[in-house]
Amino acid sequence: MTSTVITGIGELITNDAELGELTDAALVCEGDRVTWVGPAARAPAADSAVDVAGRAVLPGWVDSHTHLVFAGDRTAEFAARMSGEPYSAGGIAVTVEATRAASDDELAATLRRHAAEAAAQGTTCLETKTGYGLTVEDELRAARLAAAEVDEVTFLGAHLVPPGQDADEYVRLVSGEMLDAVAGHVRWCDVFCERGAFDAEQSKRVLAAARDRGLGLRVHGNQLGPGPGVQLAVELGAASADHCTHLDQSDVDALAGSETVATLLPACDLSTRQPLPPARELLDAGAAVALASNCNPGSSYTTSMAFCVTTAVLQMRMTVREAVRAATWGGARALRRESGDGAVGVLRPGARADVHVLDAPSATWLAYRPGVPLTHAVWRAGRRLR
Numbered sequence: 044m045t046s047t048v049i050t051g052i053g054e055l056i057t058n059d060a061e062l063g064e065l066t067d068a069a070l071v072c073e074g075d076r077v078t079w080v081g082p083a084a085r086a087p088a089a090d091s092a093v094d095v096a097g098r099a100v101l102p103g104w105v106d107s108h109t110h111l112v113f114a115g116d117r118t119a120e121f122a123a124r125m126s127g128e129p130y131s132a133g134g135i136a137v138t139v140e141a142t143r144a145a146s147d148d149e150l151a152a153t154l155r156r157h158a159a160e161a162a163a164q165g166t167t168c169l170e171t172k173t174g175y176g177l178t179v180e181d182e183l184r185a186a187r188l189a190a191a192e193v194d195e196v197t198f199l200g201a202h203l204v205p206p207g208q209d210a211d212e213y214v215r216l217v218s219g220e221m222l223d224a225v226a227g228h229v230r231w232c233d234v235f236c237e238r239g240a241f242d243a244e245q246s247k248r249v250l251a252a253a254r255d256r257g258l259g260l261r262v263h264g265n266q267l268g269p270g271p272g273v274q275l276a277v278e279l280g281a282a283s284a285d286h287c288t289h290l291d292q293s294d295v296d297a298l299a300g301s302e303t304v305a306t307l308l309p310a311c312d313l314s315t316r317q318p319l320p321p322a323r324e325l326l327d328a329g330a331a332v333a334l335a336s337n338c339n340p341g342s343s344y345t346t347s348m349a350f351c352v353t354t355a356v357l358q359m360r361m362t363v364r365e366a367v368r369a370a371t372w373g374g375a376r377a378l379r380r381e382s383g384d385g386a387v388g389v390l391r392p393g394a395r396a397d398v399h400v401l402d403a404p405s406a407t408w409l410a411y412r413p414g415v416p417l418t419h420a421v422w423r424a425g426r427r428l429r
């Protein structure tokens with residue numbers, strides 16, 4: 044196994060409680076793991092050395108919420124929205140039709156292209172969902188294709204009741220035959236618990252069936268208006284409640300008193316002209332917060348975690364440290380990958396060697412220089428990607 048020492052780190056954010064934040068630091072990777080972190084002056088020798096000349100280093104972004112198994116384009120829908128049309132869950136059906144019509148090769152190529160685009164911007168751990176198939180065969184295909192390309196796969200058969208189908212019949216299909224078909228390819232199950240998609244009772248049926256099959260749970264909730272999604276996520280012990288745009292105090296308190304991560308998706312809120320989520324209230328109440336891109340062709344067509352961090356700081360009153368932590372450690376926590384051997388979202392001995400070097404002396408530049416591409420170098424599992 045070869046080792047690399049990264050020297051000349053001006054500012055190192057580790058997200059590790061003991062290591063904290065270091066200046067004039069170095070970091071050693073061996074194989075796919077971090078093996079040493081500390082002051083540059085005490086760095087051990089390694090097979091090769093990379094001097095990052097005073098730049099800031101952080102864990103690679105952990106994007107814990109995307110929908111990348113899709114085909115087709117919704118530019119016109121987006122343009123109409125920017126002219127005042129409201130976003131509606133019904134738009135999902137447009138992508139479902141295009142996705143069903145695409146070949147495996149087309150879907151895999153699109154998924155790979157977006158995963159590569161994300162990696163080039165510092166995303167080193169990526170979750171993606173099914174949910175644009177909505178038949179047993181198409182959801183299984185999406186799960187299989189996703190499992191070959193990304194770190195974590197979530198089954199989202201309960202994304203929308205396919206047009207023309209009976210809702211209860213569809214929920215029966217999702218929580219029975221469809222779940223059985225995909226369960227071997229996914230770790231998580233999600234539901235879109237929202238007016239126009241699935242109500243609390245239907246969502247609960249799907250999630251309970253998934254839990255019975257050993258899957259972890261996540262919930263899309265409170266995206267387009269107040270609703271039961273967040274409370275349901277907490278009640279069922281879901282790993283994350285995603286969106287969290289329209290929360291009341293009882294939702295904030297429920298998240299703060301739970302192990303459920305509030306995953307905020309600011310690029311989606313901006314792209315659908317929704318308010319931004321109450322990040323400050325969540326953090327002040329003690330909730331665990333993640334930031335994710337929600338990359339999908341309808342409500343949030345970006346892979347840029349830096350954009351989410353910048354928005355969180357400039358418009359959601361998060362500090363730079365809070366936003367960076369939410370986009371790294373927070374995402375890892377939402378995927379239950381923040382601790383133990385091979386952890387992501389942290390830089391400590393034993394963690395996966397997912398390293399993001401910014402072309403900046405400090406992570407503060409992510410907000411101080413909004414919109415400027417700042418990724419200088421990326422290692423994923425010890426392999427240099429750029």
Ligand code: NIG
Nearest residue numbers: 134135235263337339341342
């Ligand atoms: O997270 N909320 C539901 N699903 C996606 C939207 C998908 C779409 O419009 O295609 C989301 O925003």
